[in-house]
Amino acid sequence: GESVGLHLPTLSVQEGDxxxxxxAYSNSASDYFIWxxxxxxxxxxxxxxxxSNMDKRxxxxxxxxxxxxxxxxxxQIAATQPGDSAVYFCAENHAGGSNYKLTFGKGTLLTVNP
Amino acid sequence: DAGITQSPRHKVTETGTPVTLRCHQTENHRYMYWYRQDPGHGLRLIHYSYGVKDTDKGEVSDGYSVSRSKTEDFLLTLESATSSQTSVYFCAISESYTEAFFGQGTRLTVV
Known part of the structure; x- marks a missing residue:
């Protein structure tokens, strides 16, 4: 079935890194991917x-x-700052018709160390 | 902030009682969503609406019903609350496929 998942539940980085x-996603029919x-x-x-027709933004x-x-x-977050500490979710959606299911993954906790 | 208000913000209720959560928007957005958020599960879609009186089920719809009689209001009802429905509930609104605006959440405890 449709699913949007994550490789790592937590990520710790140093400020400035x-x-x-x-x-990872499993539904090839998704039209949009969102963070x-x-x-x-x-x-x-x-x-x-x-x-879905792009590879970088x-x-x-x-x-x-x-x-x-x-x-x-x-x-990718450049020059990570303490204010970037949060949970990050990826999500996916389809375009067209009446199917506007915005579906989320489980999330990754990003901790930025000073 | 997008004009979206959830009420109540906190609620404690007893097992077996019906509970209704309200989502109110002032943005005239077409799409409205109800999610629940639990540790280890992320955000899971309960129900969503793509217009007045147009609703559909999400991935965890059992035990929940919704109604949307006006553009601005989307109600989520727990027909007979159970302890497994203890969660934080988020409402979201959107006019696009990607950018949704979330409310502040409702913390529901079923005892």
Missing amino acids: NSIINC YKQESGKGPQFIIDIR QGQRVTVLLNKTVKHLSL
Whole structure:
């Protein structure tokens, strides 16, 4: 069935280093892949998305890579800061029709050490 | 912040009682979602809506029902609350396939 999962549940990095958060997906029919950030006590917040016909997209300090061959998604955060400490979720969705199921993976906890 | 409000924010209820959680938006977004968040499970979709009176099941819909009679309100009802439904519930709204805006969450405890 459809699933969006993660390789690692936790990631600890030093401030200033680059972070890479990984995600595996199983549904080849997904049209969009998305990354969300959830800070403690808050709802998730959208970070960046990528359409299935792309393999890379850059935002401010973040880059999302999509490898459809191995069904792998990653989020790269440059120069990680303490404010980046949060749980990061990958998500996927389909386009068209009335099927707008936005489905999330289990999340990775990123801890940034000063 | 997107205009989305969940109520109540906290609730303790007894096993077997019905419970209704409300999600209210002022953004006129078409899509609305209910998720539950539990340790080790991430965010799991309960039900979603793609328009007034148009709803569909998510991955963990058993024991839950929803209604959307107006664009701005999406209600989640636990028909007969059980301890396994103790969780944090999030509502989300969206006008796109990717960017959803989440409420602050409702912490529900079933005793």
